[in-house]
Amino acid sequence: MQELDRLRAMADPERAARDAARHKTGRETLGLAPADIETLAREWRERHDLDGRVALARALWDSDIHDARLLAARLLVQARMRPDDGAWQAILDWAPQIDGVEIGDAVMSAASRRLVADPARIEASEDWAGDGSPWLRRGALMATLPWAKMNNPKPADLAIRDRVLDWAAELAHDRHGAVRQAVQTWLRDLGRRDPDRVAAWQPAPRPEPEPEPDDQSL
Template sequence: MTADDIDPKGTAAELRAALSEGADPVRAEQQRAYLHSDLRHLGVGVPDMRRSVTRTRRALGARPAPYVLALARELWSAPEPAGPPVYEYRWAAVELLVQYARTLDATHLPDVEAVLRECRTWALVDPLAVHCAGVIALRDPAAGTVLDRWATDTDVWLRRAALLALLPGIRTGRPDPGRLTRYADALVDEREFFICKALGWVLRETSVRDPEFVVAWVERHGTRVAPLTRKEALRRLPPGPSGPPDRPERPVAP
């Protein structure tokens, strides 16, 4: 049997079985409570999840985008005889898209968007936005028009994804200051926690290489900037007129 003969349905079933073997009911309840999730949780840990998906990817080898997307859909929409979908199966779909991100281009972002609209949690949105959509955007300029649409969408998770998709460019020294300015200006009045946090996160990462950009943006918008956004944006900058307070603060996750 060649790689081209491998059925995504069978591969998805094998991966689901492998994940189910790592179920931990205690951790499952902790995860569900932490994420305020209404999905069914198996309690698979991060290392085990990544190992399982990586093992599947290595067994499959290089695969064309249609196969990757079909496999991700099988995992994401895995039927359950009763009850809600399984979080880990959806998490595996996201991890698969992340690991195969370089196989995808801007024409595949509608498929990514369809998943983003159903994520409903930062734990699935963030890796998909940063390590899949962001990787695509860095390689394919045509992705920009899709991100622009996401940035003004009524879905809070798509707006967050548009912001976070800028991170790979920022981190590799290939930022898009024009797009960041447009998004930040458009979202400055938002008070939704997940948008304020994401905007502050992106600005904080920008401040590593371009602190002047961040300080100028914060000062230009003044009190319109949400306190959370301001705090996160200036966290890595020295104290100053727009800088963080003099007291040290423990780092927090984005």
């Protein structure tokens, strides 16, 4: 695959070693700089039609190379994409495979464009918010960030905003720090547009710790 050959030709072994140590997934990492990934994504988006872009993105993802997966997600970061069912299905297929913040946030950046294009897809994000994977729980919030950033939301947008704030209330005490960080990101971005709504928001009560077994139950 010539695109993978090009990625390998751009590899930076020293950066790759640092990146791999940070990600801790064991996945092959080439060490491409974010600017290089963005340049390639822009070039390949222009070169391929929509079906070709989705097919290339899937092939890059299936290579299981860290940088290629980032690039796969970037290929689908586009506001106007019609029809976009193929891109959305790719995102749904990738979501359960997310195993870290960097790839997860890249995929959810693409997902956010598809959610704005068709807000009915918010149901998928609600499923992610209750998923056993912390990366998907984080993803539910990252994918819906556009609703935190809207300056002039319509009634339907306000309903989605309230819905996500309900998820955030449940996730505010999540045991995984990346999820709690996503809650804070959502509230921070919303606070710049609607500080009163953030002031009125309350996290759900902190779950009670499970009691220690007494001697009789041992």
